[in-house]
Amino acid sequence: MTPVLAAYLGATALGAGALLRRAGRETPADRIGEREGRATIEAVPGVIWVSAASLGELRSVLPLIAGRDDVLVTTQTRTAADATRNAGLRHQFTPLDTPDATTRFLDTWSPRATVFVESEVPARMVRRLAEAGTPMALIGARPSRTRARAPKTMAGLLSHMGVITAASPTVATELKGLGLTVAAVEDLKAASVAPSPDAADLAAWQAALAGRKVWMAASTHEGEEEIALAAHGAQGTHGAHGAHGAQGAQGDDALLLLAPRHPERFAAVAALCPHATRSSKRERPQPETRVHLVDQMGALPLFYALSHTVFLGGSLVGRGGHNPYEPAQFGCHILTGPHIRNHQPGYEALPHHPVNSESMAKTVARLWDMEPPAAFAPREAAATKAALTALLG
Secondary structure (H helix, E strand, O other): OOHHHHHHHHHHHHOHHHHHHHHOOOOOHHHHHHHOOOOOOOOOOOOEEEEEOOHHHHHHHHHHHOOOOOEEEEEOOHHHHHHHHHOOOEEEEOOOOOHHHHHHHHHHHOOOEEEEEOOOOOHHHHHHHHHOOOOEEEEEEOOOHHHHHOHHHHHHHHOOOOEEEEOOHHHHHHHHHOOOOOOEEOOHHHHOOOOOOOHHHHHHHHHHOOOOEEEEEEEEOOOHHHHHHHHHOOOOOOOOOHHHOOOOOOOOOEEEEEEEOOHHHHHHHHHHOOOOEEHHHOOOOOOOOOEEEOOOOOOHHHHHHHOOEEEEOOOOOOOOOOOOHHHHHOOOEEEEOOOOHHHHHHHHHOOOEEOOOOOHHHHHHHHOOOOOOOOOOOOOOHHHHHHHHHHHO
């Protein structure tokens, strides 16, 4: 056991209470027991356990598990929980990687195989599954700060995986450098089908926004909303258009759809644009509205369908960027900052426009006169599916 692993196991054992309190922010009160490994639905021992952190990871794996009745999906977020149930699959919130939660979960579900999707693997859980001889897979592996900081520890944990697939050649090379075997190199996000917005809702929004220039700043992080608002020309609360903000840099008929990544920041972002209409209040923009705040989870597909151009956040502030395939399926021009390591294969495969805080306004203005790109058609993750079939049957 490496010192890093020993420290992790000790910290998660001693800090179980604090970890549970933190998990409670994203878990409904009546389901917090699931984070402690307690089942809140009828348990079916012997399932294939698929562990996906959030909605993006879930959507990437859904094509591989759709229609199976022997699967349990665990996620950490409510939106992913809703999407799992909508797909007709069993769902529980992911158990904490603490001694008691791990034991309860494994005693209850006794998975016959486990699939971890993209993100970090829980060290204690992996060790327990390995002791039980449970087949494991890590699919769609992406860049990892933990692997970079503790390569020896991660190499030891990942050596228990019967199948590893990588999202890009760069990640595959890194994993092979740790002495691991990579079964396939394939970006699962390219196979994920974006949800279709409700037809009636989409038609009503299109009628409300007819003739307007609509662009979006999606999955933004702290510091990026101000940049998007400045590029739109709507950062002030006074000016040529009084209470509705300064004259728009994109034209008076332009509308910015602003969608922060994390719900806990909705209130802070609303304070930056106090005259914006808000999805959470079931408001639609009026002709004089310059900004609409998308402060509801799971609403992005509707607003991608309404947008001509989309800036994807997490890319100006060093978070590694976000998945470009989904807006590409709606035929949007895609803008991104320089920090896109988490989704490098997607950006290499799709047309996009690099921007920074100074160039965003000019780039958006230039794109108004350009036809949108052809919509991206998802492709089957055939290599990953074949590798998993060999492991899971």
